[in-house]
Every structure is written in structure tokens, then in C-alpha cells.
Amino acid sequence: MPRKTKLGRICLPAAVLSMVWALPALSANSCARCHPKEVEGYLSAPMAHSLAPTGLGPSGTFYHPISSTRFKIMRSDAQMTQVIERGGVTSQYRIAYSIGSGAHAFAYIVQIGNHLFESPLSYYAGYGWGMSPGYEKLEDPDFYRAIRPQCLYCHAGEARPIPGTLNAYQDPPFKAEGIDCQRCHGPAEAHLRDPVRGSIINPAKLAPRARDSVCEQCHLAGAARIPNPNRQLSDFRAGENLEDVFTVYVYRSSRDPAHPNALTVISQSQQLALSRCARQSGGRLWCGTCHDPHAVPENPVAYYRARCLSCHGAALLKTHPKPDEDCIGCHMPRLPAARGGHTIFTDHRIAIYTSRELAELRSASLLNSSAPASGDDVLVPWHDPPTKFAERNLGLAYVRVGSQLESFRMVRRGYNLLFSAGKNFPNDPALLRALGQIVSGAKNEAAAEALFERVIAAEPDSALVYYDMALAAETAGDTNTAIRYFEKTLQLDPLLVDPYRHLGRLYAANHQFALAHRNYVRFLKAFPENLEAKMDVLKTSEPAARR
Numbered sequence: 001m002p003r004k005t006k007l008g009r010i011c012l013p014a015a016v017l018s019m020v021w022a023l024p025a026l027s028a029n030s031c032a033r034c035h036p037k038e039v040e041g042y043l044s045a046p047m048a049h050s051l052a053p054t055g056l057g058p059s060g061t062f063y064h065p066i067s068s069t070r071f072k073i074m075r076s077d078a079q080m081t082q083v084i085e086r087g088g089v090t091s092q093y094r095i096a097y098s099i100g101s102g103a104h105a106f107a108y109i110v111q112i113g114n115h116l117f118e119s120p121l122s123y124y125a126g127y128g129w130g131m132s133p134g135y136e137k138l139e140d141p142d143f144y145r146a147i148r149p150q151c152l153y154c155h156a157g158e159a160r161p162i163p164g165t166l167n168a169y170q171d172p173p174f175k176a177e178g179i180d181c182q183r184c185h186g187p188a189e190a191h192l193r194d195p196v197r198g199s200i201i202n203p204a205k206l207a208p209r210a211r212d213s214v215c216e217q218c219h220l221a222g223a224a225r226i227p228n229p230n231r232q233l234s235d236f237r238a239g240e241n242l243e244d245v246f247t248v249y250v251y252r253s254s255r256d257p258a259h260p261n262a263l264t265v266i267s268q269s270q271q272l273a274l275s276r277c278a279r280q281s282g283g284r285l286w287c288g289t290c291h292d293p294h295a296v297p298e299n300p301v302a303y304y305r306a307r308c309l310s311c312h313g314a315a316l317l318k319t320h321p322k323p324d325e326d327c328i329g330c331h332m333p334r335l336p337a338a339r340g341g342h343t344i345f346t347d348h349r350i351a352i353y354t355s356r357e358l359a360e361l362r363s364a365s366l367l368n369s370s371a372p373a374s375g376d377d378v379l380v381p382w383h384d385p386p387t388k389f390a391e392r393n394l395g396l397a398y399v400r401v402g403s404q405l406e407s408f409r410m411v412r413r414g415y416n417l418l419f420s421a422g423k424n425f426p427n428d429p430a431l432l433r434a435l436g437q438i439v440s441g442a443k444n445e446a447a448a449e450a451l452f453e454r455v456i457a458a459e460p461d462s463a464l465v466y467y468d469m470a471l472a473a474e475t476a477g478d479t480n481t482a483i484r485y486f487e488k489t490l491q492l493d494p495l496l497v498d499p500y501r502h503l504g505r506l507y508a509a510n511h512q513f514a515l516a517h518r519n520y521v522r523f524l525k526a527f528p529e530n531l532e533a534k535m536d537v538l539k540t541s542e543p544a545a546r547r
């Protein structure tokens, strides 16, 4: 079913659309018998098609000048193959899944063993083939970036990650591919036994915090999302408050309505909260006021105008300068997103702009980064977690964001919070691991190892913790211990890319060239199409390299 393009808002080639909407229905069959209208309506909306078990998009080619890499995309009815060529070496991957309905873009997943990895290529509606977000400036793009459970938490109905791994999944990796009814309505067993009102969650009937949490699961990325002790994001069930399971942290300046926050792809919740409509309507305004997940509006201009007037009413029409026109065109303009590239999204701040401001906003000059106000490095919870977790969760958020941004101040703030919270959480793996990583960065190998040993006690056989231990030893210059722990990491999970790189370097630095070569042979065996592994094996096979 093609989407309305009245506002020129969504522009996909017809060929792509027909492929998207022809997808099989999701796990909604058990509801269709009694709720045909909701099921059919939902299946016509992009959210139902958030992930597909095939490669969607057209055939084509793409050249990435920064890395001198050539890509070729070959699509047939049955499958999509992406070919990558750099420095005379060529590889190819069969696409296992597409992420996205294509409304803005498709990203692609390949499966190697039971691990999922992201393609460096994405397809953008109205732009065509391009690098995936975050790959634009890489000099060695390849199919090596792990698809972590966090990514699929927002894009799949239900993924089945293997706990404690970076990107290993059960077979099959998904229980539900597209986002399904349960993500907003909670578990349905009780309702199927006793199908009446009240036996299943209706988001519109929840208290405001639980109601908003339903959409915030996925439409509020924040700077960091920190699960409570012994919980993971996917433990959340519609009906709960997000903070019962995890806390979202945002920059303090992003809560100031006067601050020109950059528009990011996953920020509708944050933007809406800044609007005067939300701030002055006593919790009445929420996503569901304007969006019905089971229906795509036939005529968006008239549909949204009616939503605005449900509050602003007839009085406004008498005083307002141009009451008959497209409300959202002036108050909720479409703007280029700061991240995600090549796509534009709707400004949910519902503000008054002069025509000059609108032109400036549309030109993206104000929106070139998703960073907070300059100098702001203070994180605050979107909503407070239970008091007993406040210090721990905030500490973890600072460490996470601080390490990403390489901000020593933020990491130190995180360390102090975690150090103080530690007495209440003596065996918390997440806390101990974060402390270990900080101490390891400070080259204190013994202290780091002691902390990681305590994590291993709680999570034996975690490849990721042995990897941390290896890094701690490597940072401290203890090559032999580092080699031992990297080897242990690969023994537990041979489908991690980075340990092979470290080992290759460490063996070479130790003049153990045969071992370095054997390491790359093993790398290639695990990742038969990896360009770097292919080149490394070639390079280290040359007699000169082994001298």
C-alpha cells in the first residue's frame, strides 16, 4: 500500500515500495480474528516493517573516495548480495536482514556463524546508496561492526541475543522480526484467555509516565541508557515506567526550551517535552494525541490540523494570522537530521518561527551536530530512577559517554560516583567492569585485574571480560599476559574482530612472525570474506615478513 506523498514528505521509488509492503504479516495473526481493523491498519504503517528477513532496495554501485572502496549491490527476487573491492581484493556478502521500512533508509545485516554484523552501506530514500552513519570517514570500511542487542531492541519485535556476548544470537535470531503488537500492548496471554477490556494494556489508559514510556522505549535515545542492576533493556514491558528497568540520561542543556537542540533521528520524545503545548497541558499531550499507530493518515494536513484544534479550538482561528493553512508546515517543519545523514525529520518542538528562522533551520546551519550546548558535560536522568540506583546509574552513564567522547572530566565524575556506590553493589558486574576499565586506562594492571576477576566470578566464560583484561595488560605493557588473555577471548568467542588485530600486532612486536601469520590465518577462517584478514594473510606469508 503506497504511502501518501501529499506533502512530498516521503519519496521512495515505486519499485522499492512494492517490495516493502509485500512483506509477510508479523505475529499479529492471533489478534486479526477479533481486531481486523487494527491489524490491517498497523500492517500498512512503517513500524510494522521495521526489519525484514531479506535485502530490500535496488541494485546499484557506490564508490567511497576516502577509502578508495568500490561497492556493487546485486538484487534479485530471492536475495541481495553486496560486493566490496579495495586494493585489488574483492569480497562478497549475502544480506540476511534489512533494518528499516525504507521510509527514510535501509541498513543491512549480514550473518556470520551465529553473529550479526552491519553492512557499511545503506540505502537512503531520495538519495540512493551511501555509507552507513558513522562509516563516512573510515579508511577501511568492511562488514565488521557488531550488531548489538541495543540496536535490535528498537528495530525488531523481539531479538534473541545470547546473554553476555557482543553480537551472538540464538537460531533463529528473532522471535518477531518487525515491531509487533506486544511491544506496545504487553504480554497477550491473559487477554487471549479472557478477551475483554482491561485484560491487556491499552497505552492510552495508562498513567502519563507509563504511557509515555511505551513510545520512549524506542523514540528516546538520550546520551546513554543504563539498565538497573541485573536487568537488561528487553526486560521492559508495556505498562511499566521505563525507570523500573532502565534510566535514560540526557544532557542538562537539552532540557532548556531556549536552547537550539540539534534535531536527531531518535529525539521526538525529547523535543515534544520542550514544546509549550506539552509543558502547559498538564500531561494531556502525548505521542498518541497526534499518532494512531494503527493508521497512516490519508490527508496529513487536515488530519494534524484537527489534532491541533482539538486543544487550540475555535478561539484561535479568530485571532490567528493564517488559520486556514497547514499548521504543521509553519509550527512543525521538516528539517534535516543532525545524524543519520541524507534524511529529514519533523521538528517536534512545536514552536513559533519567523520565516527567516524557518529558512535558517531548513538550511541545516544550526543543526550540524547532535552535541549539547557548548561546554555542557552534565548528564541528568530523563526521569529519576529508584533512589537506590541513582548514583550507580549516573556513574555508569558518565563512564559510558565520557569514554565515547574521550572526556577525562566525565570519566572521572563517573569513577567517583561508582566508587561511592560500590559499597551498596559489591558484586554488580556492570559497576565492577566499568571501574576496571577506568583503572586499566590508568595503567594500573593489578587493580584492574582484581576488579575483572570479580566480574568473572559473576559471569564466568565472558569473552568480553577477558578482552578487557587483555587490554588492561596491553596498556600496562605486559605483552605476554595480554597475549594469553586475547587468546582466551578468542577461545570463548572466535567471531570477535579486534582480538585478532591486537594479537597480530603483539606477536609481530615479539618477533613471533610464525604465530602472527597463524593468527591471521585463523582470523580469515573465522571471517572468510574480511578484506583485512585476506590482506594480512598475504602480507605475512611473504618470506621477508617472517625473517
Ligand code: HEC
Pocket: 030, 031, 032, 033, 034, 035, 181, 182, 185, 188, 191, 192, 195, 196, 197, 198, 199, 200, 201, 202, 205
Ligand atoms: C477472541 C477475540 C479476541 C482476540 C483473539 C484478541 N482480542 Fe483484544 N479484545 C477483544 C475484546 C472482545 C475486547 C473488548 C472490546 C470492547 O469492549 O469493545 C478487546 C480489547 C482489546 C484492547 C483494548 C483493551 C482496553 O482495556 O482498552 C486491546 C489493546 C486489545 N484487545 C489488543 C489485542 C491484541 C494485541 C490481541 C492479539 C495478541 C488481541 N487483542 C486478541 C477480543 C479479542
Ligand code: HEC
Pocket: 045, 046, 047, 048, 049, 050, 051, 099, 100, 101, 102, 103, 104, 153, 154, 155, 156, 179, 183, 184, 203, 214, 215, 216, 217, 218, 219, 287, 288, 291, 293, 296
Ligand atoms: C520497539 C520500538 C518502537 C516502539 C515501542 C515505538 N516505535 Fe515508533 N518507530 C520505531 C521505529 C524503528 C520506526 C521507524 C520504522 C521504519 O520506518 O523503519 C518508528 C516509526 C514511527 C513513526 C513514523 C512512521 C509510522 O509508522 O507512522 C511514528 C509516527 C511512530 N513510530 C510513533 C510511535 C508511537 C506513537 C509509539 C508509542 C505508542 C511508538 N512509535 C512506539 C520504533 C518504535
Ligand code: HEC
Pocket: 046, 099, 100, 101, 102, 103, 104, 105, 106, 107, 118, 147, 148, 150, 151, 152, 154, 155, 217, 218, 219, 220, 221, 265, 266, 345
Ligand atoms: C533507541 C532506539 C534506537 C536505536 C538504539 C537504533 N535506532 Fe535506528 N531508528 C530508531 C527510530 C525510532 C527510528 C525512526 C526515526 C523516525 O522515523 O523518526 C530509526 C530509524 C532508523 C533507520 C531508518 C528507517 C527507515 O525506514 O527509514 C535505519 C536504517 C536505522 N534506524 C538503523 C539503525 C541501526 C543499524 C541501529 C543500530 C546499529 C539503530 N538504528 C539503532 C530507533 C533506534
Ligand code: HEC
Pocket: 028, 031, 032, 035, 038, 039, 042, 043, 047, 179, 180, 181, 182, 183, 184, 185, 202, 203, 204, 288, 293, 294
Ligand atoms: C506502537 C505502539 C502500538 C502497536 C505496535 C500496536 N498498538 Fe494497538 N494501540 C496503541 C495505542 C497507543 C492505543 C490507544 C489508542 C487510543 O485510544 O488513543 C492502542 C489501542 C488498541 C486497541 C483498542 C482500540 C480501541 O478502540 O479501544 C486495540 C484493539 C489494539 N490497539 C490492537 C492492536 C493490535 C492487534 C496490534 C498489532 C497488530 C497493535 N494494536 C499494535 C499502540 C500500539
Ligand code: HEC
Pocket: 276, 277, 278, 280, 281, 284, 285, 286, 289, 304, 305, 307, 308, 309, 310, 311, 312, 327, 328, 331, 332, 350, 351, 352
Ligand atoms: C493537548 C493539547 C494541545 C495540542 C493537541 C496542541 N497544543 Fe499547542 N499548545 C497547547 C497549550 C496548553 C499551549 C500553551 C498555551 C497557549 O499558548 O495556548 C500551546 C501552545 C502552542 C503554541 C505557542 C508556542 C509558543 O512557543 O509560544 C503553538 C504555536 C502551538 N501550541 C501550536 C500547536 C500546533 C500547530 C498543534 C498541532 C500540531 C498543537 N499546538 C497541538 C496545547 C496543545
Ligand code: HEC
Pocket: 007, 009, 215, 219, 268, 269, 270, 272, 285, 286, 287, 288, 289, 290, 291, 300, 304, 307, 328, 332, 344, 345, 346, 347, 348, 350
Ligand atoms: C502535536 C502533534 C504531534 C505529537 C504530539 C507527536 N507528533 Fe510525531 N509527528 C507529527 C507530525 C505532524 C509529523 C509529520 C507527519 C507527516 O509528515 O506526515 C510527525 C512525524 C513523526 C515521525 C516520523 C518521522 C519524522 O520525524 O518525520 C515519528 C517517528 C514521530 N512523529 C514520532 C512521535 C513520537 C514518538 C511522539 C511522542 C513523543 C510524537 N511523534 C508526538 C505530530 C506529532
Ligand code: HEC
Pocket: 305, 308, 309, 312, 316, 319, 320, 321, 322, 323, 324, 325, 326, 327, 328, 329, 330, 331, 352, 353, 354
Ligand atoms: C503561515 C504560517 C502559519 C500557519 C499556517 C499557522 N501558524 Fe500558528 N502562528 C504562526 C505565527 C507566525 C505565529 C505568531 C503570531 C504572532 O505572534 O502574532 C503563530 C502563533 C500561533 C499560536 C500562539 C499564538 C496564539 O494566537 O495563541 C498558536 C497556538 C498557533 N499559532 C497555532 C496554530 C494552529 C493550530 C494552526 C493551524 C490551524 C496554525 N497555527 C497555522 C504561523 C502560522
